[in-house]
Amino acid sequence: MPDGELSRAAAVSGFPEWLPQERLVEQRWIDTIRRGFERYGYAPIETAAVETLDALTSKGETSKEVYTLHRLQADAKDTSDAKLGLHFDLTVPFARYAAQHFNDLDFPFKRYQIQKVWRGERPQEGRYREFVQCDIDVINPEQVPLHFDAEVARVAIELLTELGIGAFTMRLNNRKVLEGFYAGLGASDPLAVMRAMDKLDKIGADAVGALLRDELGLTGEQAQSCLDLAQVRGSDGSVAELVRKLGVTSELLEEGLAELAYVLDALAGLPEGTVVADLSIARGLDYYTGTVYETTLDEFPGFGSVCSGGRYQDLAGQFIRRSLPGVGISIGLTRIFAKLLAEGRIPVGAKTPTQVLVVVPGEDTLALAGEVGRALRARGVNTEVYHAADKIGKQLRYASRKAIPAVWFPPFRDGADHEVKDMASGEQAAADPATWTPVSE
Amino acid sequence: MPDGELSRAAAVSGFPEWLPQERLVEQRWIDTIRRGFERYGYAPIETAAVETLDALTSKGETSKEVYTLHRLQADAKDTSDAKLGLHFDLTVPFARYAAQHFNDLDFPFKRYQIQKVWRGERPQEGRYREFVQCDIDVINPEQVPLHFDAEVARVAIELLTELGIGAFTMRLNNRKVLEGFYAGLGASDPLAVMRAMDKLDKIGADAVGALLRDELGLTGEQAQSCLDLAQVRGSDGSVAELVRKLGVTSELLEEGLAELAYVLDALAGLPEGTVVADLSIARGLDYYTGTVYETTLDEFPGFGSVCSGGRYQDLAGQFIRRSLPGVGISIGLTRIFAKLLAEGRIPVGAKTPTQVLVVVPGEDTLALAGEVGRALRARGVNTEVYHAADKIGKQLRYASRKAIPAVWFPPFRDGADHEVKDMASGEQAAADPATWTPVSE
Numbered sequence: 001m002p003d004g005e006l007s008r009a010a011a012v013s014g015f016p017e018w019l020p021q022e023r024l025v026e027q028r029w030i031d032t033i034r035r036g037f038e039r040y041g042y043a044p045i046e047t048a049a050v051e052t053l054d055a056l057t058s059k060g061e062t063s064k065e066v067y068t069l070h071r072l073q074a075d076a077k078d079t080s081d082a083k084l085g086l087h088f089d090l091t092v093p094f095a096r097y098a099a100q101h102f103n104d105l106d107f108p109f110k111r112y113q114i115q116k117v118w119r120g121e122r123p124q125e126g127r128y129r130e131f132v133q134c135d136i137d138v139i140n141p142e143q144v145p146l147h148f149d150a151e152v153a154r155v156a157i158e159l160l161t162e163l164g165i166g167a168f169t170m171r172l173n174n175r176k177v178l179e180g181f182y183a184g185l186g187a188s189d190p191l192a193v194m195r196a197m198d199k200l201d202k203i204g205a206d207a208v209g210a211l212l213r214d215e216l217g218l219t220g221e222q223a224q225s226c227l228d229l230a231q232v233r234g235s236d237g238s239v240a241e242l243v244r245k246l247g248v249t250s251e252l253l254e255e256g257l258a259e260l261a262y263v264l265d266a267l268a269g270l271p272e273g274t275v276v277a278d279l280s281i282a283r284g285l286d287y288y289t290g291t292v293y294e295t296t297l298d299e300f301p302g303f304g305s306v307c308s309g310g311r312y313q314d315l316a317g318q319f320i321r322r323s324l325p326g327v328g329i330s331i332g333l334t335r336i337f338a339k340l341l342a343e344g345r346i347p348v349g350a351k352t353p354t355q356v357l358v359v360v361p362g363e364d365t366l367a368l369a370g371e372v373g374r375a376l377r378a379r380g381v382n383t384e385v386y387h388a389a390d391k392i393g394k395q396l397r398y399a400s401r402k403a404i405p406a407v408w409f410p411p412f413r414d415g416a417d418h419e420v421k422d423m424a425s426g427e428q429a430a431a432d433p434a435t436w437t438p439v440s441e
Numbered sequence: 442m443p444d445g446e447l448s449r450a451a452a453v454s455g456f457p458e459w460l461p462q463e464r465l466v467e468q469r470w471i472d473t474i475r476r477g478f479e480r481y482g483y484a485p486i487e488t489a490a491v492e493t494l495d496a497l498t499s500k501g502e503t504s505k506e507v508y509t510l511h512r513l514q515a516d517a518k519d520t521s522d523a524k525l526g527l528h529f530d531l532t533v534p535f536a537r538y539a540a541q542h543f544n545d546l547d548f549p550f551k552r553y554q555i556q557k558v559w560r561g562e563r564p565q566e567g568r569y570r571e572f573v574q575c576d577i578d579v580i581n582p583e584q585v586p587l588h589f590d591a592e593v594a595r596v597a598i599e600l601l602t603e604l605g606i607g608a609f610t611m612r613l614n615n616r617k618v619l620e621g622f623y624a625g626l627g628a629s630d631p632l633a634v635m636r637a638m639d640k641l642d643k644i645g646a647d648a649v650g651a652l653l654r655d656e657l658g659l660t661g662e663q664a665q666s667c668l669d670l671a672q673v674r675g676s677d678g679s680v681a682e683l684v685r686k687l688g689v690t691s692e693l694l695e696e697g698l699a700e701l702a703y704v705l706d707a708l709a710g711l712p713e714g715t716v717v718a719d720l721s722i723a724r725g726l727d728y729y730t731g732t733v734y735e736t737t738l739d740e741f742p743g744f745g746s747v748c749s750g751g752r753y754q755d756l757a758g759q760f761i762r763r764s765l766p767g768v769g770i771s772i773g774l775t776r777i778f779a780k781l782l783a784e785g786r787i788p789v790g791a792k793t794p795t796q797v798l799v800v801v802p803g804e805d806t807l808a809l810a811g812e813v814g815r816a817l818r819a820r821g822v823n824t825e826v827y828h829a830a831d832k833i834g835k836q837l838r839y840a841s842r843k844a845i846p847a848v849w850f851p852p853f854r855d856g857a858d859h860e861v862k863d864m865a866s867g868e869q870a871a872a873d874p875a876t877w878t879p880v881s882e
Contacts, residue, residue, distance in 0.1 A: 009496070009537040010493075010541060011489060016489075017487070017488055017538065019486075019542060020552065023484075023487055024484070024485060026487075035821075038823050039822075041798075041825035041845075042794075043464075043465070043793040044461060044465060044468055045461055045464055046467075048452060050559075051453070055450070067510045068510070068512075068513050070511060071508060072494075072561070096450040097450075097458065100451060101460060105461075118490070118491075120510075129491075130489055130491065145829050351547055352482050353485070357482075377480045383481070388588065398547075401547045
């Protein structure tokens with residue numbers, strides 16, 4: 001930075017921001033995701049960034065990540081703002097919204113929500129304090145057809161493919177299979193077994209086996225069965241047979257296997273390897289009750305899940321005395337975008353949406369240049385008219401610096417043609433403001 | 442609400458939220474605004490919701506409206522989050538961003554920014570604690586061509602027209618005219634006179650006159666001249682003559698009149714009455730230095746300005762040792778949308794983006810219905826496939842409740858046609874999934 005230009009401005013750590021050329025790509029991503037959600041009939045909602053602290057902490061676990069709000073010069077007598085915080089996900093706000101507007105919504109209610117969320121975490125790679133989540137959920141009083149467990153996965157897979165994020169794998173499981181298996185095996189506390197099994201990635205099979213035996217009272221054989229279940233993989237309904245071969249039976253297990261098989265079969269026809277059943281997946285602890293999803297980038301397996309979700313029995317029990325089961329999935333837009341940008345996998349191009357720059361060779365062409373601009377814009381062409389009659393070289397350098405793909409030359413004398421220069425090829429040809437269209441990217 | 446359904450959920454006062462059918466319209470508005478900004482080559486940026494408190498309060502005046510952030514369970518030793526707050530406009534964040542990325546931006550830098558902002562104000566009609574602003578600005582080191590003073594106004598007027606918000610009037614003035622006039626008149630503190638004149642709307646001409654005489658030491662004649670200036674209106678460059686007739690001269694006044702005339706002439710051709718010069722407009726106190734804009738809805742003049750802005754000499758002096766003058770305008774999206782919605786002026790239609798619902802007459806048509814859905818979506822048609830084989834009447838009621846405009850009937854036997862029912866007219870006709878397109882709204 002040249003002398004005398006020292007900037008005292010800095011972004012706050014953990015709050016990612018992009019240059020215009022990057023934001024243009026992020027916006028295209030968001031447009032793609034939104035179009036994909038709408039293609040399947042998901043309706044948009046947007047909730048306030050702020051919820052009451054009661055609402056935010058009603059599920060308990062994540063309270064330490066909440067940013068609370070205070071008015072800088074709040075009146076001591078005024079405590080009305082004392083209990084507000086920023087939402088840390090889109091699930092709690094959706095639950096509050098669904099409860100609040102229950103009588104105004106039509107069910108099954110399919111909603112999408114693309115918004116920023118905030119968490120007061122220590123920033124580190126792939127973890128942000130502010131990031132965009134893209135969620136879809138289907139909720140319905142009493143029960144939600146299994147149809148939607150396959151649909152939300154299909155929507156997410158289509159979109160991750162369309163975004164061109166590289167190869168990825170969505171892993172499916174069903175919590176009923178896990179709970180039913182552990183119960184069928186004779187475990188007295190199947191949920192505790194699930195919590196232990198969820199540590200497999202972190203502490204390894206030997207340590208988990210010891211945990212199951214020493215702390216949860218399983219026999220060596222029972223513990224081994226749990227570890228065997230976690231090894232099962234499959235890509236279609238036949239995975240149920242692999243589980244059954246482990247010799248454990250229970251009603252819940254059968255119910256889970258039927259659901260898992262249904263979802264896998266409904267997703268048949270997707271590219272090989274995109275979806276696999278992975279019986280080691282549990283996705284957190286208490287919330288999910290059936291199908292669960294997680295998705296990793298094949299090239300960056302250690303980066304963690306970039307698209308997760310599942311089926312739940314009760315969305316909004318803390319807000320409303322109605323059973324609102326549902327199923328949903330969430331695309332971690334900022335995590336994926338920031339990672340691929342940092343890895344140089346996202347081609348970044350123009351610094352402006354401008355498709356053509358109309359140059360102004362002299363004061364006498366100012367009005368004509370303005371007319372050309374209006375004619376092109378009226379047909380939806382993103383058009384800048386250079387802001388002054390200036391040297392043509394300077395105007396071309398402006399287009400070049402911003403990577404504007406075309407430059408328009410109004411006729412330099414009566415009767416001459418309008419001409420357009422393609423900045424990539426350097427070719428220049430006659431053109432008509434009433435018909436010219438930009439070359440699409 | 443029926444017994445047993447009592448909801449404990451409530452939105453927080455001052456944080457507006459919409460039902461899906463309303464959000465669909467708000468999204469179309471945002472799309473329209475964004476397309477309009479891009480049509481003129483404004484590049485998108487998005488800044489973090491959070492700035493340091495130093496940055497937010499660097500201009501002083503509005504500090505009491507700031508929401509500060511605290512981590513709910515912050516470690517006493519950890520003070521890193523102690524000084525963060527939510528942005529209360531998009532100007533301070535843009536200034537910080539421009540300073541921070543000065544060497545990565547290409548000038549003149551034309552940016553747009555459509556984001557929520559937060560203010561810890563008492564909620565009242567037309568005042569929200571969370572609302573969406575849509576800003577464009579052009580900045581350039583040292584000087585910004587007057588061309589852009591007209592451009593940003595034109596962009597805003599085009600968009601307000603395209604949104605269909607009803608008749609509106611944009612009022613223009615130039616701060617140099619005011620300062621130059623008061624100085625030419627002999628006022629010792631022209632800015633103090635401007636502050637007094639800015640109260641005209643609130644306290645009336647008599648009280649302002651008294652203020653000018655008693656507190657600012659103007660003679661009765663000088664005070665009357667100030668009040669006369671505030672009466673001047675015009676719709677083109679000839680307004681400068683009306684001001685000159687008041688018999689006051691100064692260099693700054695002439696400079697301001699030339700600028701005002703330039704901008705008005707550059708905006709010629711817009712519908713009659715859309716733009717007027719109004720010499721009573723001052724727009725706040727210290728920030729603006731040239732052209733100023735404000736816009737009111739003709740039908741709700743007391744509602745205040747819905748689109749304002751102006752030219753400034755120095756965007757980011759608190760962050761960078763570079764002069765960054767600019768000109769910008771801001772559309773108050775939430776204020777306009779909420780007002781017109783409350784007044785019943787916004788037609789609200791479908792509760793979903795779905796353009797057609799494919800019904801499923803029986804289990805044997807499930808697979809075929811899924812294929813129809815995929816074929817339609819592949820061509821960009823927003824399509825829901827009903828989630829179960831159910832009574833047709835129930836499926837039609839679902840379409841009807843969500844105001845889905847068309848229903849698709851897969852062939853009920855081999856060789857029969859696909860048929861589509863138009864839900865508005867009730868007409869039903871044969872259709873082909875490979876070619877059918879929905880009736881546009």
